Amino acid sequence: MFYNFCRRVILTLSFIVALSGCDAVEQAETGVLMKAEVLFKEGHFNESFTLYEKNLDPSTLIAGIDEANYSRMAMALGMMGKGQTAVDLLQERLRLYQATAKPADKALLELTASIMFLQLMAQDPAAAIETARKLPTDVTRQGAEASRLFLILGEAWIQMGDYVHAERAYQLAMMEADDVLTKTSIINRYGTLLNETRRTRAAIDLFRQLETLSPPDREADLALYNNDRAVGLILYGKLLMERAEAKPALRAETVEKVGKLYLEAMKLVNKLPETTFFQGTKHYVNLETGKAMETMGYPDMAIELYNMMQSNLFSHSTEDPMTARVAWDVAVRHSRLTNVANNKQVQLAEARVNTYLQTFPLDSQQLLAPLADLALTQLRNGQVEQARNMVDIAITNYAKPIADYGVCFSGLENLYADDLVTLYDPKTLLRYANAILTKFLIANSRGLNVWQSNNCRMALYTILWTMEMLQDQVDDPADQDLLDSIVVLAAQIHQYGPLAHSLVMRKLKNDSVNQPYHDDFNRIVAIGERQTRLRAQLRHLLAEGFGDNQSKVENVSQEIENLALEYDRLIASIPEKYPNATPPQIPLPVSPLSLQQHLDRDDAIIIWLVEDYDALAVVITRDEVQTVPLSVSLDEIEQRVTETRASLDQPGLRSAMDIRPFAMEPAYQLYQDTFKPLQPYLKGKKNLYLLPDGPLAKLPLQILPTQLPEKAISSPLDFVRYRSVSWLGNEYLMSYQPSLSNLHTQLTSPKATSDKSKRLAYAGFGNPKMQPVKTMETWDNAFTEAGEHLQDMRQQFHASFSFMGNSTQESLSRLAPLPKTEQQLRRIGQILGEDDYIYVGKSATLAQLEQLPLSRFETLVFATHGLMAGESTPEPGLVMTPVNGDYSTAILDSSTIAGLKLDADRVILSACNTGELGEENGLASLSTAFFYAGARSLLVSHWSTEQSATTALIVKLFAELQLSPEQGLSASLQRAAHDMRDHDKNLFHAHPMFWAPFVAIGQDH
Secondary structure, eight states: OOOHHHHHHHHHHHHHHOOOOOOOOSHHHHHHHHHHHHHHHTTOHHHHHHHHHHHOOTTSOOTTOOTHHHHHHHHHHHHTTOHHHHHHHHHHHHHHHHTSSSOOHHHHHHHHHHHHHHHHHTTOHHHHHHHHHHSOTTSOOOHHHHHHHHHHHHHHHHHHTOHHHHHHHHHHHHHHOOSHHHHHHHHHHHHHHHHHTTOHHHHHHHHGGGGGOOOOSSGGGHHHHHHHHHHHHHHHHHHHHHHHHHOGGGHHHHHHHHHHHHHHHHHHHHTSOSSHHHHHHHHHHHHHHHHHHHHTTOHHHHHHHHHHHHHHHTTSOTTSHHHHHHHHHHHHHHHHHHTOOHHHHHHHHHHHHHHHHHHSOTTOGGGHHHHHHHHHHHHHTTOHHHHHHHHHHHHHHHHHHHHHHSOOOSSOTTOOHHHHHHHSOHHHHHHHHHHHHHHHHHHHHTTOOGGGSHHHHHHHHHHHHHHHHHTTTOOSHHHHHHHHHHHHHHHHHHTOOHHHHHHHHHHHHHHTTTSTTHHHHHHHHHHHHHHHHHHHHHHHHHHHOSGGGHHHHHHHHHHHHHHHHHHHHHHHHHHHHOTTOOOOOOOOOOOHHHHHTTOOTTEEEEEEEEOSSOEEEEEEOSSOEEEEEESOOHHHHHHHHHHHHHTTOOTTOOOGGGOOOOOHHHHHHHHHHHTGGGGGGOTTOOEEEEEOOGGGGGSOGGGOBSSOOSSOOOSGGGGGGGGGSOBGGGTOEEEEOSOHHHHHHHHHSOOOOOOGGGOEEEEEEEEEOOSOOHHHHTTTTHHHHHHHHOOOHHHHHTOOOOBOOBTTTSOGGGOOOOHHHHHHHHHHHHHHTOOTTEEEETTOOHHHHHHSOGGGEEEEEEESOEEOTTSSSSSOEEEOOOBTTBGGGSEEEHHHHHTSOOOOSEEEEOSTTTTTSOOSSGGGSHHHHHHHHTOSEEEEESSOOBHHHHHHHHHHHHHHHHHOGGGHHHHHHHHHHHHHHHHOSSGGGGSHHHHOSEEEEEOOO
16 A cells, blocks of 8 residues: 555655755854754754743844744744644734734745644645635745745645646745755655656656756755655655556666665665654565565565564554554564564554554544555455454445535545455445545535545545446345436546536526526636636746746746636635625536436446556346446556557658558457447447547547457558458447437437528638748648548559648648648538638638627537647647748647537547547637537537548538438447448558547537
8 A cells, every 4th residue: 555644744844844044143053053954854842942042032033034944943933733823923924024014925935834834734725725825925935935834835736736826836835945954855746746646757757857966955854854855755656666566567676766765865864863853764664564575575674674674663653643554564574574463454443543543633634544444454354344344434434524525534445345355235335325425426416536646546436346246146126226316427527627617607608698607607717718728828838947937937827826816715705795686507418217218228338447456347228237347457558559559650751552451459458448348238229329448549449459460460462351351330339428418418408490591501721821832832732632542552552641630740830731631621612502601722811700790600620730739829729821931820739619608519620630639628729619619519520630641531421411411420430431442443541540640529419
């Protein structure tokens, strides 16, 4: 188990040590204060406070004495258990400074940060955040003091479950950090946050910076630096080992690397002073090193280390919770390696929990882990009743903070579904699961996305696995209905991602038009959109490094903070300004019954849920809800998706003979892992509504083969054989859904009966005019002409391609022209009988788009370049024609899209990777933005598309749609794709890279 409690205590201690030294005053006094500082930083809080109390007067401002001394004085009080006295001391200092004509910014920042830390110690993060907000807005937030304030503010947001604000605080802290000690603390906390939010690679890159840091110059800071660096190296090593577990090829290299990191960490902690303050770090580093030795296959070395730790641990008081916990862990691990009887473990566990009970109140989050550990040990030893009592207490307290903060505390992650099924009867389990999920819903209704919390994800998975085990144990129809509801509810909370959230926000915005606070609500939404753009811009600037960007970074950061304050003021003002108004509420997720009664016999809904080491699927049909375990991990799915995509996304080809064959084997394995186990529940089903998760969302699942060909297709000469492959898309009609709420709306809403006379059929934008790229122009029409006019197969082999590129390859000014898109747009206009609103070349501008009556168009088509976030723009977007050579006018980015007022039945994004552009939350996704703006369905692509093939496919799609409008976008796409694959004169088009790049999302009929 990754001991979040130990880690948080150790890392939180680093906040109180990152305080500056004192300025010069009288020599004798300076020496005394420096001694007090050293004592404080070595953990001798009583002695330190005594010296400060004799030499400082908190009620008076004394020139020349750094405010950090008063902060340390108060911190020492806090560590002695007198937190409120410490807060009163600092607040008195704060009032003294505020009463002066020109209070020093540094002093205000220092005092505010110290007060916030003491409030965190009292487990009151909301008070800490409020303290930060009370800091006058004209205080300059720069330098070391600002860095420490942002660091503590980040911890407060973490405790509140707001990871977005926490990350922003850590970024600001990193920018202002001017000493190695503070940087080390920030790296540890920020890296932990990145890992908690499933960005392991970014966390590893951040922790890697620890290897390049040099010790601090001040001798007084050395012990603290060694403390924090040791913790950081352990965290770094743990992430490397977890990555190696998922990728065995890295194991040998990782073992050597981790061994060096842990050896360095042990050397560092051996240099720490022998004080209680540093014991937690020593225990943590030694324990994690022993666990690493076990994992890396050196049990004898682990036993030797545990023996040393046991003799050392029991020389300290076991009344200290940290020592008691580590003593328990060491004893259990030692007993497992040496086959000591389990009753010894139970005795140790009970002693440990009793120690905690003497220290913490029964409902404290710190008790969750020891209670769960004791329950697990008792359960393994046959003491079921005692274990049940422990888990009752733990679960009751576990659910409390979820609704308030959207955060799940650690401690229950070792209780698995089979443990819970052993402890409780089905009715009790259903009651507990429903209560926890209800808390999740309340948190989501307050705008807190619980799925971003690693512990909450683990809780959801435990609930889903438990429900899967109960499926055959529930006989009561009412219990079965509740079980089904729990499964579908948990799946929806898992899927409560950016797209679903934006759809909800769009609905709220539309529903609030007649509410008295409409303008305020629109401003709230606008603030959210602006913050999304600014955060993306800040990440982009930070990625480039500071240098010349320093002022830009500061300006963007300040605007984000100002918007956050305005947002909070608006939210708080609505009940006061409009006491009789009913605020909009995020609607509850849909129940399975409300979906099932609107499904036909041949319909099914499939929701995939992919977690690090487990995967599940939920199948909903008219008659049942079934949870299906999948024997595949996130890394395995990701690897197979990556290998499959590599054979589909092949931009820059110049000849048909250069095309690589489709990666049949990994695609088939993906089918075996993620779809075949579902087919027993899909008998007789033809229409599938799909909600893929994680890497599965990066592929159109219709290209998965259900059987491998008898003979491998290894050459472009054999591509015609793709026509005979058993593709999954041949068996089912697949439509992709952003959320179950969206699908429910689609199934239950009556068909729109708008006045057709007021509607316009179609508007299209394409072939933006950029600087010509001559090397691309010469290849523009070659491939199609070869297929249509040249019968010589040899010439056809060497026909050239023209791909619709994106800006990750070239700058905006050098993007290739897309003349085939003009042909595509005009042929669509002929089919739909509307060609008055086609804008290509010079006329395909953003200004022209915004001048149109967009809410009147049934269909919008964008046949242009896709723009990846992070290159020319911090957001993804579509490329339009620049006005007067100004390329800032050439980007239709996601935030601009979200602000459009659409009422379109369908939006076609006939560009590259439009299903992939933007992996950030909120409006950073193009799909999210168009749904937010009012589109009901989208056609998006998953890889770089070739112009001629794309034109043929899209034109065929509209021809099918015009012939049978009732069949919907998915069916029209399926027919067009099958026609290209099986009947196109160009035999190379049988390769799925040509016929399968697009998927339909959203309302399909």
